Amino acid sequence: MFDALAERLESAWKTLRGQDKISESNVQEALREVRRALLEADVNLQVVKDFVAEVQTKALGEEVVAGVRPDQQFIKLVYDELVSVMGETNIPLAEASPAPTVILMAGLQGTGKTTATAKLALHLRKENRSTLLVATDVYRPAAIDQLVTLGKQIEVPVFELGKDADPVEIARQGVERARAEGINTVIIDTAGRLQIDQNMMSELARIKETIQPHETLLVVDAMTGQEAASLTRTFHDQIGITGAILTKMDGDTRGGAALSVRRISGQPIKFIGVGEKVDALQPFYPDRMASRILGMGDVLTLVEKAQEAVDLADAEKMQEKILSAKFDFTDFLKQTRLLKNMGSLGGIMKLIPGMNKLSNEQLQQGETQLKRAESMINSMTPEERKDPDLLAGSPGRRRRIARGAGYAESDVAKLVADFQKMRSLMQQLGQGQLPMPGMFGGGPFGGGPGYGGNQPPQPGWRGYPGGAPTKKKKEKKKKGFGNL
Structure with a gap:
C-alpha cells in the first residue's frame, strides 16, 4: 500500500537536493509534486489544497537548521502535516465501567x-x-x-x-x-x-x-x-x-x-x-x-508483531546460539516459521527503514529463496540439521538431500556454504566486529532482501552516513561495531 504515493513524494524531495536553502522559487516545484502525488492517491481535493497550503506556509517560514539539508527539512514538514491530517494520535476503544x-x-x-x-x-x-x-x-x-x-x-x-x-x-x-x-x-x-x-x-x-x-x-x-x-x-x-x-x-x-x-x-x-x-x-x-x-519504515509495528510471535525465553536462547555460532538448520527452520507467522516477507520488509526500495521482484525472489532453503532442510536428517558441518565434506549426503528436495547437488552445497558464512558473520557480530555487508552471494542467505547481494547501497553501509568506517577512518576504529 502507498507504494505509488511514496514514489511520487520522493520525486518532490529530489527537486530540493543540491539547494542551499528552501526558497519561494524552489519550494513551488516540490509542492507541485506533492499536490500531484496526493491527487493521484485519490485524496479529497479540499484536503489536498489545505495540505499543500499548510506545508507551503511552514516551509517558507522555516528557519534553516545547521547541518540539515533543505530536502530533509521539507520531508519533516510533510511528515508533520501527514500526521496532523490523519489525526495526530491513536484513539483507543472505550472501556465502560461497569461492563459490558x-x-x-x-x-x-x-x-x-x-x-x-x-x-x-x-x-x-x-x-x-x-x-x-x-x-x-x-x-x-x-x-x-x-x-x-x-x-x-x-x-x-x-x-x-x-x-x-x-x-x-x-x-x-x-x-x-x-x-x-x-x-x-x-x-x-x-x-x-x-x-x-x-x-x-x-x-x-x-x-x-x-x-x-x-x-x-x-x-x-x-x-x-x-x-x-x-x-x-x-x-x-x-x-x-x-x-x-x-x-x-x-x-x-x-x-x-x-x-x-x-x-x-x-x-x-x-x-x-x-x-x-x-x-x-x-x-x-x-x-x-x-x-x-x-x-x-515502521519499527514499532514490527516490534509488536515480533512480540506476539516470539516467546521471550526462546528468543534469549536463540540469541545465545547465534552469537556462539551454534545456530543450526533446525533453528533456521524455526525462525523461518516464526517469520511466516508475522506475515508475508514483503509486508515485514517494508516495515524496516530503508527497505521500501526493494522491488516486488526482489521480495518475490527472497520468498523463493526461503522456500528453496526450507525444502532442502526438510530433506535432511535430524543429525544433519543439528550439525551442518556433516554436509560440508560429504557429497553423498548432499546428493541424497538434493534428490529428496528436487534440486541439484550444487544448490545444496551452496545452501551449506552460505549457512556457514552466515554463522561466521553472526559470531563476528557477537565479538564486536563488523564484516562488510554483501559478503554473501545470491543464495538463500545472500542476494535476497536484507542480506546484501545485489542490493543498492543502503544507509549504514560502508562509506555511507552512519555506516562502517571508511578506509580513511579505519586506523582510528579497528573495532567499528563497538563504536557505532
Whole structure:
C-alpha cells in the first residue's frame, strides 16, 4: 500500500537536493509534486489544497537548521502535516465501567464488516477482554453462519436468534446476555446494504437507541479512496459514529482513504485491516502510517508483531546460539516459521527503514529463496540439521538431500556454504566486529532482501552516513561495531 504515493513524494524531495536553502522559487516545484502525488492517491481535493497550503506556509517560514539539508527539512514538514491530517494520535476503544462495553458495527455490504467484527473480537481477546459477538444481519444469506464460523475459529461465543427475529431485539438480548454473564465487551454485527438507504439507516438508529453503544464503528473499504471519507461523514451526520475501520489496506489501495477520512468526516480511524486472515487487524497510528508513506519504515509495528510471535525465553536462547555460532538448520527452520507467522516477507520488509526500495521482484525472489532453503532442510536428517558441518565434506549426503528436495547437488552445497558464512558473520557480530555487508552471494542467505547481494547501497553501509568506517577512518576504529 502507498507504494505509488511514496514514489511520487520522493520525486518532490529530489527537486530540493543540491539547494542551499528552501526558497519561494524552489519550494513551488516540490509542492507541485506533492499536490500531484496526493491527487493521484485519490485524496479529497479540499484536503489536498489545505495540505499543500499548510506545508507551503511552514516551509517558507522555516528557519534553516545547521547541518540539515533543505530536502530533509521539507520531508519533516510533510511528515508533520501527514500526521496532523490523519489525526495526530491513536484513539483507543472505550472501556465502560461497569461492563459490558457495547460496540456497534456498521457499514455497506462488501466492505468486510462481518470479518472485521471477528478481527476486532480477536484483538480484544489478546488484550484479555472477554467478548460476545451478536449477529443481527438477518438479511444477507449466510451472514449469521459466517459470524458463527468465525466465532468458533477465534474461540469467541456468538449470540444469535436466527433469521426470523427482529434485529433490534437480537441486539437488546445480546447485550443483556453479556451483562448477565459478566462479559467485558459485546460487539454487534449489523446488516449492510449495497448503498445507503433509509431502511438501513432507520434500523441502525433503532438499534443504537435501544442498546446505547459506547462505540459506533463504521467499516469502510479503503479501495474506495476519497469516497470513504464522504461515506464516513454521511454515516456520522445521520447516525453518529465514533470512529472508522479501514479494510483492505493490504490491497491495491492508493492511500486516499487514510488521508481523507479524519479531515472530511471529523472522526478518527481506529483500526486498519491488513489482510484476509482473522488476525490481520492493526490499531491505526497516524505517525506510524506517515513513516510508512515516506519510506521510513515502521519499527514499532514490527516490534509488536515480533512480540506476539516470539516467546521471550526462546528468543534469549536463540540469541545465545547465534552469537556462539551454534545456530543450526533446525533453528533456521524455526525462525523461518516464526517469520511466516508475522506475515508475508514483503509486508515485514517494508516495515524496516530503508527497505521500501526493494522491488516486488526482489521480495518475490527472497520468498523463493526461503522456500528453496526450507525444502532442502526438510530433506535432511535430524543429525544433519543439528550439525551442518556433516554436509560440508560429504557429497553423498548432499546428493541424497538434493534428490529428496528436487534440486541439484550444487544448490545444496551452496545452501551449506552460505549457512556457514552466515554463522561466521553472526559470531563476528557477537565479538564486536563488523564484516562488510554483501559478503554473501545470491543464495538463500545472500542476494535476497536484507542480506546484501545485489542490493543498492543502503544507509549504514560502508562509506555511507552512519555506516562502517571508511578506509580513511579505519586506523582510528579497528573495532567499528563497538563504536557505532
